[in-house]
Amino acid sequence: MARTTADIAQHARLSEMVVAAADRARANFADAVKHIGLPPHLARTLLFLHEPRAMRSVANELVCDPSHVTGIADDLEARGLATRTPGTDRRIKLLSLTPKGEAVRRQVVAAVDDHTGFVDMLDESQRKTLAELLTLILED
Amino acid sequence: MARTTADIAQHARLSEMVVAAADRARANFADAVKHIGLPPHLARTLLFLHEPRAMRSVANELVCDPSHVTGIADDLEARGLATRTPGTDRRIKLLSLTPKGEAVRRQVVAAVDDHTGFVDMLDESQRKTLAELLTLILED
Protein backbone atom coordinates (compact mmCIF):
# COMPACT_ATOMS: atom_id res chain seq x y z
CA MET A 1 0.00 0.00 0.00
CA ALA A 2 1.26 3.47 -0.83
CA ARG A 3 2.39 5.56 2.14
CA THR A 4 1.04 9.05 2.00
CA THR A 5 3.47 10.49 4.54
CA ALA A 6 6.98 9.62 3.46
CA ASP A 7 8.46 7.69 6.31
CA ILE A 8 5.75 7.15 8.83
CA ALA A 9 5.11 3.43 8.89
CA GLN A 10 1.85 1.94 7.67
CA HIS A 11 1.28 0.90 11.26
CA ALA A 12 1.42 4.47 12.53
CA ARG A 13 -0.61 5.71 9.61
CA LEU A 14 -3.48 3.35 10.35
CA SER A 15 -3.45 4.55 13.96
CA GLU A 16 -3.58 8.17 12.84
CA MET A 17 -6.51 7.38 10.59
CA VAL A 18 -8.43 5.65 13.36
CA VAL A 19 -7.85 8.61 15.66
CA ALA A 20 -8.91 11.05 12.94
CA ALA A 21 -12.03 9.01 12.26
CA ALA A 22 -12.86 9.10 15.97
CA ASP A 23 -12.50 12.89 16.01
CA ARG A 24 -14.86 12.94 13.07
CA ALA A 25 -17.31 10.71 14.92
CA ARG A 26 -17.18 12.91 17.99
CA ALA A 27 -17.67 16.11 16.02
CA ASN A 28 -20.51 14.45 14.17
CA PHE A 29 -22.23 13.44 17.39
CA ALA A 30 -21.83 16.92 18.84
CA ASP A 31 -23.31 18.29 15.65
CA ALA A 32 -26.23 15.88 15.71
CA VAL A 33 -27.32 16.77 19.24
CA LYS A 34 -26.49 20.48 19.16
CA HIS A 35 -30.08 21.53 18.44
CA ILE A 36 -31.28 19.61 21.50
CA GLY A 37 -29.31 21.94 23.73
CA LEU A 38 -27.36 19.31 25.60
CA PRO A 39 -23.57 19.09 25.79
CA PRO A 40 -22.37 15.91 24.08
CA HIS A 41 -21.40 14.07 27.25
CA LEU A 42 -24.89 14.49 28.71
CA ALA A 43 -26.53 13.41 25.46
CA ARG A 44 -24.26 10.40 25.38
CA THR A 45 -25.12 9.53 28.98
CA LEU A 46 -28.83 9.61 28.16
CA LEU A 47 -28.23 6.92 25.54
CA PHE A 48 -27.05 4.55 28.26
CA LEU A 49 -30.03 5.30 30.52
CA HIS A 50 -32.69 3.30 28.68
CA GLU A 51 -32.94 1.56 32.04
CA PRO A 52 -32.01 2.76 35.55
CA ARG A 53 -28.33 2.33 36.27
CA ALA A 54 -26.15 2.59 39.34
CA MET A 55 -23.73 5.51 39.26
CA ARG A 56 -20.85 3.08 39.04
CA SER A 57 -22.44 1.33 36.10
CA VAL A 58 -22.74 4.65 34.28
CA ALA A 59 -19.05 5.26 34.96
CA ASN A 60 -18.21 1.91 33.40
CA GLU A 61 -20.25 2.72 30.29
CA LEU A 62 -18.63 6.14 29.94
CA VAL A 63 -15.20 4.66 30.74
CA CYS A 64 -14.44 7.31 33.33
CA ASP A 65 -13.88 7.58 37.06
CA PRO A 66 -17.04 7.23 39.22
CA SER A 67 -16.37 10.63 40.79
CA HIS A 68 -16.93 12.17 37.40
CA VAL A 69 -20.45 10.75 37.20
CA THR A 70 -21.53 12.75 40.25
CA GLY A 71 -21.33 15.98 38.27
CA ILE A 72 -23.06 14.47 35.27
CA ALA A 73 -25.91 13.22 37.45
CA ASP A 74 -26.16 16.62 39.17
CA ASP A 75 -26.40 18.24 35.77
CA LEU A 76 -29.06 15.83 34.49
CA GLU A 77 -31.09 16.34 37.68
CA ALA A 78 -30.78 20.12 37.43
CA ARG A 79 -32.22 19.87 33.92
CA GLY A 80 -35.06 17.67 35.13
CA LEU A 81 -33.95 14.78 32.93
CA ALA A 82 -33.01 12.21 35.57
CA THR A 83 -33.37 11.46 39.27
CA ARG A 84 -31.37 9.50 41.79
CA THR A 85 -33.38 6.80 43.51
CA PRO A 86 -32.02 4.48 46.21
CA GLY A 87 -31.45 0.84 45.30
CA THR A 88 -32.29 -2.12 47.52
CA ASP A 89 -28.68 -1.99 48.63
CA ARG A 90 -28.94 1.47 50.09
CA ARG A 91 -25.35 2.37 49.25
CA ILE A 92 -26.36 2.30 45.61
CA LYS A 93 -28.07 5.18 43.84
CA LEU A 94 -29.89 4.38 40.66
CA LEU A 95 -29.97 7.04 38.00
CA SER A 96 -33.33 6.94 36.19
CA LEU A 97 -34.79 9.07 33.45
CA THR A 98 -37.78 11.28 34.21
CA PRO A 99 -40.59 11.41 31.61
CA LYS A 100 -38.89 14.54 30.26
CA GLY A 101 -35.63 12.64 30.22
CA GLU A 102 -37.23 9.82 28.24
CA ALA A 103 -38.53 12.32 25.71
CA VAL A 104 -35.14 14.00 25.33
CA ARG A 105 -33.46 10.61 25.06
CA ARG A 106 -35.78 9.77 22.16
CA GLN A 107 -34.74 13.07 20.55
CA VAL A 108 -31.08 12.13 20.91
CA VAL A 109 -31.65 8.69 19.41
CA ALA A 110 -33.56 10.22 16.50
CA ALA A 111 -30.92 12.92 15.97
CA VAL A 112 -28.11 10.39 15.86
CA ASP A 113 -30.11 8.21 13.49
CA ASP A 114 -31.07 11.05 11.18
CA HIS A 115 -27.91 13.09 11.14
CA THR A 116 -25.99 12.86 7.92
CA GLY A 117 -22.76 11.68 9.38
CA PHE A 118 -19.54 9.96 8.56
CA VAL A 119 -21.22 6.57 8.49
CA ASP A 120 -23.18 7.73 5.45
CA MET A 121 -19.97 7.67 3.46
CA LEU A 122 -20.25 3.88 3.63
CA ASP A 123 -22.85 1.55 2.16
CA GLU A 124 -24.45 -1.21 4.19
CA SER A 125 -21.87 -3.84 3.29
CA GLN A 126 -18.96 -1.50 4.05
CA ARG A 127 -20.44 -0.67 7.46
CA LYS A 128 -20.70 -4.35 8.20
CA THR A 129 -17.07 -4.87 7.21
CA LEU A 130 -15.92 -1.90 9.30
CA ALA A 131 -17.82 -3.18 12.32
CA GLU A 132 -16.19 -6.59 11.91
CA LEU A 133 -12.68 -5.17 11.65
CA LEU A 134 -13.21 -2.91 14.66
CA THR A 135 -14.55 -5.87 16.61
CA LEU A 136 -11.29 -7.67 15.92
CA ILE A 137 -9.29 -4.65 17.06
CA LEU A 138 -11.33 -4.29 20.24
CA GLU A 139 -11.05 -7.93 21.26
CA ASP A 140 -8.82 -8.68 24.19
CA MET B 1 -26.58 -6.76 11.68
CA ALA B 2 -27.47 -7.60 15.23
CA ARG B 3 -27.50 -4.69 17.67
CA THR B 4 -25.65 -5.50 20.82
CA THR B 5 -27.12 -2.64 22.84
CA ALA B 6 -30.86 -2.84 22.57
CA ASP B 7 -31.91 0.50 21.22
CA ILE B 8 -28.79 2.37 20.29
CA ALA B 9 -28.82 2.58 16.53
CA GLN B 10 -26.23 0.80 14.43
CA HIS B 11 -25.05 4.26 13.44
CA ALA B 12 -24.26 5.21 17.03
CA ARG B 13 -22.73 1.83 17.73
CA LEU B 14 -20.27 2.17 14.86
CA SER B 15 -19.29 5.60 16.18
CA GLU B 16 -18.70 4.20 19.65
CA MET B 17 -16.53 1.47 18.17
CA VAL B 18 -14.44 3.93 16.20
CA VAL B 19 -13.92 6.06 19.31
CA ALA B 20 -13.01 2.98 21.36
CA ALA B 21 -10.54 1.88 18.69
CA ALA B 22 -8.96 5.33 18.74
CA ASP B 23 -8.54 5.14 22.53
CA ARG B 24 -6.87 1.80 21.97
CA ALA B 25 -4.59 3.31 19.33
CA ARG B 26 -3.63 6.20 21.61
CA ALA B 27 -2.90 3.90 24.55
CA ASN B 28 -0.91 1.69 22.24
CA PHE B 29 1.18 4.59 20.97
CA ALA B 30 1.85 5.81 24.51
CA ASP B 31 2.90 2.29 25.40
CA ALA B 32 5.19 1.99 22.40
CA VAL B 33 7.14 5.16 23.14
CA LYS B 34 7.13 4.97 26.93
CA HIS B 35 10.63 3.48 27.12
CA ILE B 36 12.00 6.39 25.07
CA GLY B 37 11.09 8.77 27.87
CA LEU B 38 9.02 11.19 25.80
CA PRO B 39 5.41 12.11 26.49
CA PRO B 40 3.23 10.90 23.60
CA HIS B 41 2.54 14.34 22.14
CA LEU B 42 6.26 15.07 21.82
CA ALA B 43 6.94 11.68 20.27
CA ARG B 44 4.10 12.27 17.85
CA THR B 45 5.46 15.70 16.95
CA LEU B 46 8.85 14.18 16.16
CA LEU B 47 7.16 11.94 13.58
CA PHE B 48 6.07 15.03 11.64
CA LEU B 49 9.52 16.61 11.77
CA HIS B 50 11.26 14.47 9.13
CA GLU B 51 11.79 17.85 7.50
CA PRO B 52 11.88 21.37 9.00
CA ARG B 53 8.41 22.81 9.47
CA ALA B 54 7.01 26.21 10.36
CA MET B 55 5.33 26.34 13.74
CA ARG B 56 2.01 26.86 12.01
CA SER B 57 2.56 23.82 9.85
CA VAL B 58 3.18 21.72 12.95
CA ALA B 59 -0.06 23.03 14.42
CA ASN B 60 -1.89 21.93 11.30
CA GLU B 61 -0.41 18.44 11.47
CA LEU B 62 -1.28 18.12 15.16
CA VAL B 63 -4.72 19.66 14.56
CA CYS B 64 -4.34 22.12 17.41
CA ASP B 65 -4.07 25.85 17.96
CA PRO B 66 -0.70 27.42 16.95
CA SER B 67 -0.27 28.82 20.46
CA HIS B 68 -0.09 25.29 21.72
CA VAL B 69 2.91 24.53 19.52
CA THR B 70 5.01 27.15 21.31
CA GLY B 71 5.10 25.01 24.43
CA ILE B 72 5.81 21.85 22.46
CA ALA B 73 8.71 23.53 20.65
CA ASP B 74 10.04 24.90 23.97
CA ASP B 75 9.92 21.39 25.37
CA LEU B 76 11.69 19.85 22.37
CA GLU B 77 14.39 22.54 22.51
CA ALA B 78 14.86 22.05 26.26
CA ARG B 79 15.48 18.35 25.55
CA GLY B 80 17.95 19.19 22.80
CA LEU B 81 15.83 17.47 20.17
CA ALA B 82 14.89 20.44 17.97
CA THR B 83 15.83 24.05 17.28
CA ARG B 84 13.99 27.05 15.93
CA THR B 85 15.63 28.57 12.88
CA PRO B 86 14.37 31.66 11.04
CA GLY B 87 12.82 31.17 7.59
CA THR B 88 13.40 33.39 4.58
CA ASP B 89 10.18 35.13 5.60
CA ARG B 90 11.49 36.26 8.96
CA ARG B 91 8.11 36.04 10.65
CA ILE B 92 8.36 32.30 10.22
CA LYS B 93 10.28 30.03 12.57
CA LEU B 94 11.22 26.63 11.25
CA LEU B 95 11.35 23.82 13.73
CA SER B 96 14.17 21.42 12.79
CA LEU B 97 15.49 18.29 14.44
CA THR B 98 18.98 18.28 15.93
CA PRO B 99 21.15 15.20 15.31
CA LYS B 100 19.96 13.94 18.69
CA GLY B 101 16.41 14.67 17.61
CA GLU B 102 16.94 12.65 14.41
CA ALA B 103 18.21 9.74 16.46
CA VAL B 104 15.27 9.87 18.87
CA ARG B 105 12.87 10.19 15.94
CA ARG B 106 14.30 6.98 14.50
CA GLN B 107 13.72 5.35 17.88
CA VAL B 108 10.10 6.47 17.81
CA VAL B 109 9.58 5.16 14.28
CA ALA B 110 11.15 1.83 15.25
CA ALA B 111 9.12 1.59 18.45
CA VAL B 112 5.86 2.23 16.64
CA ASP B 113 6.79 -0.28 13.97
CA ASP B 114 7.84 -2.98 16.43
CA HIS B 115 5.28 -2.57 19.14
CA THR B 116 2.72 -5.33 19.27
CA GLY B 117 -0.32 -3.19 18.87
CA PHE B 118 -3.92 -3.25 17.86
CA VAL B 119 -3.01 -3.39 14.18
CA ASP B 120 -1.52 -6.82 14.80
CA MET B 121 -5.01 -8.16 15.34
CA LEU B 122 -5.47 -7.75 11.58
CA ASP B 123 -3.74 -9.51 8.70
CA GLU B 124 -2.34 -7.61 5.74
CA SER B 125 -5.52 -7.78 3.68
CA GLN B 126 -7.67 -6.66 6.60
CA ARG B 127 -5.38 -3.69 7.24
CA LYS B 128 -5.72 -2.71 3.63
CA THR B 129 -9.51 -2.92 3.85
CA LEU B 130 -9.58 -0.91 7.08
CA ALA B 131 -7.39 1.78 5.55
CA GLU B 132 -9.71 1.98 2.55
CA LEU B 133 -12.84 2.29 4.66
CA LEU B 134 -11.26 4.94 6.86
CA THR B 135 -10.15 6.84 3.78
CA LEU B 136 -13.78 6.94 2.66
CA ILE B 137 -14.86 8.23 6.07
CA LEU B 138 -12.18 10.89 6.13
CA GLU B 139 -12.93 12.21 2.66
CA ASP B 140 -14.64 15.59 2.51
Place this chain on the structure above:
DNA sequence: TATTGTTATACTCTATAACTATA
Protein backbone atom coordinates in the same frame (compact mmCIF):
# COMPACT_ATOMS: atom_id res chain seq x y z
C1' DT C 1 -3.62 45.87 7.01
C1' DA C 2 -2.64 40.89 7.43
C1' DT C 3 0.20 37.16 9.26
C1' DT C 4 3.61 34.49 12.39
C1' DG C 5 4.60 33.27 16.60
C1' DT C 6 4.28 34.33 21.67
C1' DT C 7 2.29 35.30 26.15
C1' DA C 8 -1.09 35.18 29.65
C1' DT C 9 -5.17 33.41 30.90
C1' DA C 10 -9.02 30.41 31.34
C1' DC C 11 -11.80 26.54 30.29
C1' DT C 12 -12.86 21.45 29.76
C1' DC C 13 -12.21 16.96 30.96
C1' DT C 14 -10.70 13.76 34.00
C1' DA C 15 -8.21 11.52 37.86
C1' DT C 16 -6.73 11.05 42.88
C1' DA C 17 -7.44 11.01 47.60
C1' DA C 18 -10.02 11.72 51.65
C1' DC C 19 -14.60 11.40 53.40
C1' DT C 20 -19.69 9.36 54.57
C1' DA C 21 -22.91 6.01 54.69
C1' DT C 22 -23.95 1.86 54.24
C1' DA C 23 -22.90 -3.41 53.95
Place this chain on the structure above:
DNA sequence: TATAGTTATAGAGTATAACAATA
Protein backbone atom coordinates in the same frame (compact mmCIF):
# COMPACT_ATOMS: atom_id res chain seq x y z
C1' DT D 1 -13.14 -4.46 56.47
C1' DA D 2 -14.98 -3.47 51.87
C1' DT D 3 -17.97 -0.90 48.69
C1' DA D 4 -21.01 3.15 46.59
C1' DG D 5 -21.12 7.61 46.03
C1' DT D 6 -19.43 12.37 47.09
C1' DT D 7 -16.32 16.26 47.76
C1' DA D 8 -12.31 18.95 47.04
C1' DT D 9 -8.38 19.43 44.60
C1' DA D 10 -5.10 19.08 40.98
C1' DG D 11 -3.33 18.00 36.55
C1' DA D 12 -3.33 17.49 31.42
C1' DG D 13 -4.64 19.31 27.23
C1' DT D 14 -6.27 22.89 24.70
C1' DA D 15 -8.44 27.34 23.25
C1' DT D 16 -8.96 32.57 23.22
C1' DA D 17 -7.39 37.13 23.04
C1' DA D 18 -4.01 40.66 23.14
C1' DC D 19 0.61 41.52 21.67
C1' DA D 20 5.30 42.24 19.01
C1' DA D 21 7.74 41.59 14.86
C1' DT D 22 7.49 41.28 10.13
C1' DA D 23 5.34 41.35 5.53
